[in-house]
Amino acid sequence: MMVHVNGTRPVTVGLIGAGVMGADHARLLSGSVAGARVGGVCDVDEARARWVVAATGARALSDPFRLIADEDIDAVLVASSDATHEEYVLAAIAAGKPVLCEKPLAPSVEGCQRIVDAETAYGSRLVTVGFMRRYDPGYLELKRALDDAVVGAPLVLHCVHRNPANTPGQPSAAVITNSAVHELDVSRWLLGDEIVEATVHTPRPAAAAAGTADPQPLGRVADRSPVDVHQEPRVAAVAAVTVSPSSCTPSHVCDPRFRWSDH
């Protein structure tokens, strides 16, 4: 066991999923987060787990549930594939351990709701979702400009999110559940209100996305300012989210853009 000079033990994190994001989290936890260390790593691809183990000195474990239950593990970081998140987050809640889950929390509303219900039944906050844009300096500047009405009230928020490629094996819906979740999250956060309606368009696939339906979501965000009870809620803004593969961005770089119209 590693003990800090002041006698306190570092927060020991168990990492599930040692791919691109998992390896990056491990690097940051080991090298940039004071008072934290990676204590155990689990990946169905043992070679990936070994790579992170070599870089961090953590233990490799083959069973994610044993990693979560391990008494040396204080907190859990889930960076495995989207469809696996729910069972690991539920196990972390059952073990009473804080868990950072990479987005999406789960690829379905029902899965997300089961997690919310489990956390509610547990009785206190344990789960954080990796919506890191809320901490990004550029997004924070945009949020400040909107909150301070620097350019007036937003009417339309147009978000563009270009991915270098679709993840192999992902269904078309993953364009929303895996990519556009970022924009759905920041739309609510930037505009300070809930999405009340969503429409999904499936235009002709782009050449770079052959074989996928490339869906595009459009959200209507409510205005909660007082309205006559007989009226429909007013629309504060429409968030049109365009997510598409792009050949003009380097590999593993998302290219999110925002544009808003104001009055």
Ligand SMILES: NC(=O)c1ccc[n+]([C@@H]2O[C@H](COP(=O)([O-])OP(=O)(O)OC[C@H]3O[C@@H](n4cnc5c(N)ncnc54)[C@H](O)[C@@H]3O)[C@@H](O)[C@H]2O)c1
């Ligand atoms: N916050 C962000 O901006 C952001 C960016 C990229 C990816 N992500 C999310 O991070 C997660 C990982 O993405 P990635 O790009 O690192 O993918 P990746 O394919 O590089 O890594 C996923 C890893 O999970 C492992 N894995 C799959 N099923 C597993 C299971 N049942 N148990 C343990 N390990 C398992 C795979 O072997 C792989 O090593 C995804 O959920 C993705 O949506 C978030």
